[in-house]
Amino acid sequence: ILLAPPSAAQTDPLPSWNDGANKQAIIAFVEAVTEEGGPDYVAPGDRIATFDNDGTLWPEHPIYTQLAFAIDRLKAMAPEHPEWQNTEPFKFAIENDMEALAKGGEKGFMEIIAATHAGMSTADFEKIVTDWYKTARHPRFDRAYTDLAYQPMLDLMDYLRANEFKTFIVSGGGIEFMRPMTEAVYGIPTEQVVGSSIKTKFEMVDGKPMLMRLPEVAFVDNEGGKPVGINAHIGKLPIAAFGNTDGDIQMLEWTAAGDGKRLMMLVFHDDADREYAYGPANGEPETHFGAFTQALMDQATRSGWNVISMKNDWATIFPPMK
Amino acid sequence: ILLAPPSAAQTDPLPSWNDGANKQAIIAFVEAVTEEGGPDYVAPGDRIATFDNDGTLWPEHPIYTQLAFAIDRLKAMAPEHPEWQNTEPFKFAIENDMEALAKGGEKGFMEIIAATHAGMSTADFEKIVTDWYKTARHPRFDRAYTDLAYQPMLDLMDYLRANEFKTFIVSGGGIEFMRPMTEAVYGIPTEQVVGSSIKTKFEMVDGKPMLMRLPEVAFVDNEGGKPVGINAHIGKLPIAAFGNTDGDIQMLEWTAAGDGKRLMMLVFHDDADREYAYGPANGEPETHFGAFTQALMDQATRSGWNVISMKNDWATIFPPMK
Ligand SMILES: [Ca+2]
Ligand SMILES: [Ca+2]
Structure with missing residues (x-):
């Protein structure tokens, strides 16, 4: 199916862009x-x-969507990992201390990613992510991330x-x-x-x-x-x-x-x-x-x-x- | 462009296949x-x-096409690598001793691949491969591999x-x-x-x-x-x-x-x-x-x-x- 657009003179191909x-x-x-x-x-x-x-x-912003997902996962998994209450960077995530978490930089993020993104099948991970997208909301805009x-x-x-x-x-x-x-x-x-x-x-x-x-x-x-x-x-x-x-x-x-x-x-x-x-x-x-x-x-x-x-x-x- | 084929009753969609x-x-x-x-x-x-x-x-057969390419490359590079004359698996390739080469198995192939497929840019490698496809011929069928x-x-x-x-x-x-x-x-x-x-x-x-x-x-x-x-x-x-x-x-x-x-x-x-x-x-x-x-x-x-x-x-x- 060839979707050749009408010429720009007829229809604006980028209606949400200001002229410039x-x-x-x-x-x-x-x-x-x-x-x-x-x-x-x-x-x-x-x-x-x-x-x-x-x-x-x-x-x-305020944080990467994938980090928001990882923190939600970490909180869901925390009851099975009491040691996280006293371990950086996990404790920062569980306590919602984004400033401390961000100071840990990429290394801290990677530890959280490893703890929350591995140890299951690809099919199970896909289901976890899909379910999260259905319920999670952006904290400022109060809409699904996918919207x-x-x-x-x-x-x-x-x-x-x-x-x-x-x-x-x-x-x-x-x-x-x-x-x-x-x-x-x-x-x-x-x-x-x-x-x-x-x-x-x-x-x-x-x-x-x-x-x-x-x-x-x-x-x-x-x-x-x-x-x-x-x-x-x-x-x-x-x-x-x-x-x-x-x-x-x-x-x-x-x-x-x-x-x-x-x-x-x-x-x-x-x-x-x-x-x-x-x-x-x-x-x-x-x-x-x-x-x-x-x-x-x-x-x-x-x-x-x-x-x-x-x-x-x-x-x-x-x-x-x- | 939707290429819906005519029904099989009208046109055979697999003309080079025997019925079965x-x-x-x-x-x-x-x-x-x-x-x-x-x-x-x-x-x-x-x-x-x-x-x-x-x-x-x-x-x-008689060997993988990529191995035929690697052997041709090896021969082209051999003048700059006199040590290959006395080193397995390179000497087997240069001497066209496919039996000895094959006995070395995957390990030998990998050494030849490493010697011939690395050390250049992706653009240069693409040109080397493209040029080889234009000239190389299958030893039995005497046609380009790409035919x-x-x-x-x-x-x-x-x-x-x-x-x-x-x-x-x-x-x-x-x-x-x-x-x-x-x-x-x-x-x-x-x-x-x-x-x-x-x-x-x-x-x-x-x-x-x-x-x-x-x-x-x-x-x-x-x-x-x-x-x-x-x-x-x-x-x-x-x-x-x-x-x-x-x-x-x-x-x-x-x-x-x-x-x-x-x-x-x-x-x-x-x-x-x-x-x-x-x-x-x-x-x-x-x-x-x-x-x-x-x-x-x-x-x-x-x-x-x-x-x-x-x-x-x-x-x-x-x-x-x-
Ligand atoms: Ca970016
Ligand atoms: Ca195969």
Whole structure:
């Protein structure tokens, strides 16, 4: 089914974006690479677009969604682990002391992930995650996390797919944490999700084959890991890439390295009223979750990467309430 | 574009297959899972079919195609490595002593793979492989390896895709060795190829981002590794799986484990006249490349997996000469 959109003059392909340089850059890019016979034409099979997830497609404040899930899991499992009451970082999580938890950095998060994400089959983990998505609510917006995808990015992905792009998620988040929701929330099937992972092992349990999740990191899909993950899962260079932090630099550099027209964009959170504002770039507050450094802002300017101002470029942030 | 095929009564969807139980099983399966409202209906997004490569989609005799490539590479590199003349397994490869090489087993192959497949960028390796496919010829059939895909399996993949299946390769072979040819030969894009891999590392070389191939195994996509690879790359259970050796058992078990209708098939090489005959199942000769054991034959019988007789089920083996 060929979903060629009506021309922009008739219908706005990005209705949740305000007019401006960034919206124009997207439309000009898509029109250039889809113009048959044009100098920038790209065949449909090579129209690969990659999207970071946390902070690019949905919020990552006050904490990463996956960390919220892990803390809920930890609390549910705590009665069977009395030792956690006196062990860092578990005690911080159980006591809701996010400041202390955040100070422990990635190492603390990884310990919590290992305690909550391993030791079950992939099928059981999928059920745990699916059930959590059904009940968990974002603490500020009081909506399901899965209702908080950024509407402008949903419009953008629809627009790209209508122009025969294949859209992939390439996230530092856990691949098995994302997959239960990506099809319903973003229209991205499981086979187009790239993420961090722990090792799994094939085992026969009571005559039934299972993949057991082991407490051992297999792959970290962040920074230089993003090009590695793109190569491993996709096997071609993206022609468009979207991120929001220093962890996306290598993905954007890798995308930019190809011949022909390219689009690299970064979401900048400068909208405390409607979502969050954090940097530290451009004098926005420091953050433990999803830092956009001034060095990244400078690199974006030097490299011709588009920086999306959430405040100015996005007419709406979240989908309408159902 | 919806490519719904005319009904089988009008046009044979598998013209290179002889009539018989296996051809009937394929057609009955496809008709069942695509019948809207039927008891076995599967939504298009879940119509995942996985194919082993060597011995399932193209020949693996007299030696694996990738080993033929590695030996050619080794010979090309030998002038810079005089020490290989006196070192196993390299001397066997340079002297074309396939018997001695085969006796060294997987360990010897891995040493040759490491010496020939690492130490360059992914882009350079892709060019080396692409150039080799253009010039290398199969020693018996005197045709490019890329002209020797099994016509019945090409028909089968076309038939599945016409019925909105997504076809994936899941091979013990190297993912980067297959990708340069899978689209042209099988109609399978790079993002639907799962295989064994070595580690890669993102590096800036003279200001240009590269993925460098390291002499370290990242993943072995064989036996229990096949379900792990399927889960990592696809994230859903296949509903159909095709293999030809003991290395495919876990993939077929994993496929069979899902609810609903499933199709598991194994290619058995019993056609010395038109291709090769090897087992040791059913009294065919032993082999170092692609063994189909009697235990596998017995498991297939017990489990209701279809065993394809190359001799009886396939009307033709290779595509017509161009
Ligand atoms: Ca992010
Ligand atoms: Ca095989």
